[in-house]
Amino acid sequence: MREVCVRGCSIGTGMPKICVPIVARTMREIFSQARATNNKTFDIVEWRVDWFEEFTNPDTVRRAARVLRGILGETPILFTFRTKKEGGEADIDPAYYMELNHIVASEHLVDLIDVELFAGDDVVRQIIADAHAVDVPVVVSSHDFEKTPPHDELVARLRRAEELGGDILKTAVMPHNSRDVLDLLCATEEVSRTSERPVVTMSMGELGMISRLSGEVFGSAMTFGTVGYASAPGQIGIEPLREVLELLHHK
Numbered sequence: 447m448r449e450v451c452v453r454g455c456s457i458g459t460g461m462p463k464i465c466v467p468i469v470a471r472t473m474r475e476i477f478s479q480a481r482a483t484n485n486k487t488f489d490i491v492e493w494r495v496d497w498f499e500e501f502t503n504p505d506t507v508r509r510a511a512r513v514l515r516g517i518l519g520e521t522p523i524l525f526t527f528r529t530k531k532e533g534g535e536a537d538i539d540p541a542y543y544m545e546l547n548h549i550v551a552s553e554h555l556v557d558l559i560d561v562e563l564f565a566g567d568d569v570v571r572q573i574i575a576d577a578h579a580v581d582v583p584v585v586v587s588s589h590d591f592e593k594t595p596p597h598d599e600l601v602a603r604l605r606r607a608e609e610l611g612g613d614i615l616k617t618a619v620m621p622h623n624s625r626d627v628l629d630l631l632c633a634t635e636e637v638s639r640t641s642e643r644p645v646v647t648m649s650m651g652e653l654g655m656i657s658r659l660s661g662e663v664f665g666s667a668m669t670f671g672t673v674g675y676a677s678a679p680g681q682i683g684i685e686p687l688r689e690v691l692e693l694l695h696h697k
């Protein structure tokens with residue numbers, strides 16, 4: 447399916463969906479960042495749990511997820527633990543990575559989960575199997591905060607995410623020149639045209655900002671925008687983001 451639907455939000459059709467990251471260290475910050483999104487127009491919230499200083503306690507994670515749900519209502523929640531080597535704030539033991547994802551998916555505390563492609567095939571397969579058993583779709587993601595790998599490598603990573611069973615295929619990379627941005631856009635166009643799954647890509651930093659705006663043209667189904675707090679370089683506020691997405695929207 448080229449479309450993934452969560453709480454009525456279709457990822458893979460129409461305008462790219464806007465996802466707002468929550469990058470909070472404490473319960474209080476989770477509360478205030480979530481509240482700040484109320485009355486704003488966007489589609490999905492990504493809870494970047496690697497920022498949460500109590501992520502090692504599953505009960506606190508459960509409690510925080512319930513707080514989020516209480517504030518966000520029907521807004522879909524994407525649960526993401528981003529490890530340091532992929533640009534995140536913390537590292538996690540693979541067994542606990544699997545356990546945490548299993549808890550939030552099987553208890554339906556969130557609507558989508560993110561698993562890192564480079565966590566290793568066995569870990570990725572297990573997390574996907576657990577999530578699919580309870581009908582929770584999985585984003586399989588990869589990141590390079592240093593550079594943009596060559597076109598063929600970008601395509602290979604997205605295809606591998608699909609082979610492993612990912613429902614959404616995602617990659618974020620850092621450009622050093624405009625050619626790198628074009629490579630990312632080319633790979634996005636190619637995979638989105640030929641794969642069975644929605645693709646989400648971004649070229650980071652200021653140079654790559656165009657890729658966060660042009661998803662509908664080149665085949666990226668979701669884009670990350672901020673309500674005050676960015677989780678990666680090059681993200682812009684959701685209001686200007688939405689204006690440009692609407693401008694570029696075609697039926």
Ligand SMILES: O=C1C[C@@](O)(C(=O)O)C[C@@H](O)[C@@H]1O
Pocket residue numbers: 467492494526528533587589618648650670677678679681
């Ligand atoms: O993987 C991604 C994409 C991202 O790195 C970006 O560049 O917008 C932001 C992260 O929060 C998210 O998990």
